[in-house]
Amino acid sequence: MGIEQQEFVDLEVPSPTSPLWSEFDAVRFAGHGANGDDRSVKILNLVDICQKETINLLSFKERRVFETLSPRGKRFMCVQVTTLPKRLKIQHDQWVYTTASGEADKPEVAFGFMADMLLSSACVYGKAIHAHNIKEVVAGRYFSKSRTHPTVRSFCRSSDFHLVYSNWLSQELTKLFAPFKEIIGLYHLGTSIEQRLIFLGENYTTKTLISLLSSGTKQISDETLRQFNNGQITRLQYETPIFSFNSISYKARTHDGVEIFVKETPFAKEEKHGAELAARFLPRMMNPRIAAKGELVYPFFQGTTKSDIRLSYIRSGYKDQDLTQRLLHVEMVQAEDTLRAYRQSLSLTGNSIDRAGAQPKYNIQRFFHDRLINDSRMRQYYGKGMNLPGASRSIPFDQLLKLRWRINGQRYTTLQNAFDYARSVVAPESSSIQRCPIAFGIGDLHGGNIMVSDVFNRKGGLSEVLFIDFEVSGFHPIMLDLAKPLYVDTMFESLFRKFLGDGFSNGTRCRLVGGEVVVDLAHRVDTLTQSIFRIKTQCLIKPLRAEVQRLGGNLDDHVPILAVALFLCATVSRNFSDDPMDFAEKFALGMIFLRARNWDGIEACFRELGFSE
Ligand SMILES: Nc1ncnc2c1ncn2[C@@H]1O[C@H](COP(=O)(O)OP(=O)(O)O)[C@@H](O)[C@H]1O
Ligand SMILES: [Mg+2]
Numbered sequence: 001m002g003i004e005q006q007e008f009v010d011l012e013v014p015s016p017t018s019p020l021w022s023e024f025d026a027v028r029f030a031g032h033g034a035n036g037d038d039r040s041v042k043i044l045n046l047v048d049i050c051q052k053e054t055i056n057l058l059s060f061k062e063r064r065v066f067e068t069l070s071p072r073g074k075r076f077m078c079v080q081v082t083t084l085p086k087r088l089k090i091q092h093d094q095w096v097y098t099t100a101s102g103e104a105d106k107p108e109v110a111f112g113f114m115a116d117m118l119l120s121s122a123c124v125y126g127k128a129i130h131a132h133n134i135k136e137v138v139a140g141r142y143f144s145k146s147r148t149h150p151t152v153r154s155f156c157r158s159s160d161f162h163l164v165y166s167n168w169l170s171q172e173l174t175k176l177f178a179p180f181k182e183i184i185g186l187y188h189l190g191t192s193i194e195q196r197l198i199f200l201g202e203n204y205t206t207k208t209l210i211s212l213l214s215s216g217t218k219q220i221s222d223e224t225l226r227q228f229n230n231g232q233i234t235r236l237q238y239e240t241p242i243f244s245f246n247s248i249s250y251k252a253r254t255h256d257g258v259e260i261f262v263k264e265t266p267f268a269k270e271e272k273h274g275a276e277l278a279a280r281f282l283p284r285m286m287n288p289r290i291a292a293k294g295e296l297v298y299p300f301f302q303g304t305t306k307s308d309i310r311l312s313y314i315r316s317g318y319k320d321q322d323l324t325q326r327l328l329h330v331e332m333v334q335a336e337d338t339l340r341a342y343r344q345s346l347s348l349t350g351n352s353i354d355r356a357g358a359q360p361k362y363n364i365q366r367f368f369h370d371r372l373i374n375d376s377r378m379r380q381y382y383g384k385g386m387n388l389p390g391a392s393r394s395i396p397f398d399q400l401l402k403l404r405w406r407i408n409g410q411r412y413t414t415l416q417n418a419f420d421y422a423r424s425v426v427a428p429e430s431s432s433i434q435r436c437p438i439a440f441g442i443g444d445l446h447g448g449n450i451m452v453s454d455v456f457n458r459k460g461g462l463s464e465v466l467f468i469d470f471e472v473s474g475f476h477p478i479m480l481d482l483a484k485p486l487y488v489d490t491m492f493e494s495l496f497r498k499f500l501g502d503g504f505s506n507g508t509r510c511r512l513v514g515g516e517v518v519v520d521l522a523h524r525v526d527t528l529t530q531s532i533f534r535i536k537t538q539c540l541i542k543p544l545r546a547e548v549q550r551l552g553g554n555l556d557d558h559v560p561i562l563a564v565a566l567f568l569c570a571t572v573s574r575n576f577s578d579d580p581m582d583f584a585e586k587f588a589l590g591m592i593f594l595r596a597r598n599w600d601g602i603e604a605c606f607r608e609l610g611f612s613e
Pocket of ligand 2: 243244245448449469
């Protein structure tokens, strides 16, 4: 097939006796032709592929985000990937992708990458019956979802098509779709504002639970550590990271040229311990070594944090396609890795966690309950009182806690009541925390703790993702672990507005009226944020709920912990004392979340904040 140089020659396709055999329907080989051009071949199992909705493609390259066309414009298609040992991957593609069921009357439809390729290709060896059957099946599926038929421009590569080829394809489509009589109209590409950014594949779960080995986890060598301890290093120029809030760090090079990342933190021991645990559950991480004077030394990773990329994306006017693609890629990887770690650790119940040498200590409570003891965090930030618009003077701390709130026209309780309730729900000895399923998680997985390699291979869709910062990693009540990434990633712009500078203020209003804090939120949700929220709900939370159910529990019962944790992420993780509007906005967001008692409630909160679905 013209592949002269195959990539990944060492990798073996599992044999029919392997338990993996039934998990894939097709295999992709890639490499280069004689002229160095990119070539790939996909081999399909034709026996029952037509009956399936999902096509599982065994691949050596991983790609999760594909550009595609829908009737209403350009979209990204996000495909789930299962990571297997020996660098094998399975991409879970679908024949056709549609938008959410909520829009059943007017769904947007697009071909999956495999369908796109098959439908737009010619049968080289005559009208091979199998190939033709597959084309008919794909056409049927497309029609049944959209009630219309596609045009040449429904194919994502159509702008590259030669006129001759376009004409041929157009005739092919007419023939293929001829049996479908009730055609209502052709799809036309509109130029309307994009309401959606992504198509999301079905959540797919491989039957075989793949355990990952920690042996591949990178760390610095003995020799590098020795040179560091002997001071045989040169500090390198390094821009201070803006999403680092707890430590001092620098970049250095040892005398024999190894680049390292040095982190000084009072929690070095916790971080080392957390990283050791993480290595059992996460494939994309590095293990630090502790130097003689207590610093943590990591290999240096040439990359950018997810949060930095997000800032660039917002600054680009929410338009940059490469940044969008990278952010979607990381979000998919994050959902996949988090879910796998949860699944693998959830089944380790009490005893086996002890045996694994990892007693749950709930160190994650540093962010939650610990900050509520004696109102310590609130006192630290607002102990001297707080200015609010409409008030003639600064409001003393005790009084601040006793004010009632009215948010978007609805009455809410006082902060005092809110914090009392929060304290009772997240206290380590509370029955809610005691009953909550325990799983391994990084705990502090905001975008500043995920890095993405600077080299982004657009064709391969691959950018290396790395999880960092294991200071609070461990076995956590799963709802506490979920909270931070959910809050920070969905509220990113509002949270980091200060880093964005002028021009990014929103229209939230706040006034103290008759002893009540009145807040009218003007929360905006851009399409990427909306997509990130969908990935989290569809690729992480939904399958997690199913997993907990399979184990005999119900995640719904524990939602009050998540609600409280989101409230605490909004209120006590940052200091808003210098900006009354920021204070009002964040506390109002928190109060809204605090009310949720089940998943419907959480979803209602997000809807109130402008999210859909
Ligand atoms: N191994 C590494 N190589 C290069 N940069 C790193 C590495 N680890 C962390 N960083 C950068 O340093 C920042 C702070 O590191 P992190 O471990 O998150 O510390 P903190 O506890 O201060 O948040 C990160 O946001 C990232 O920008
Ligand atoms: Mg960090």
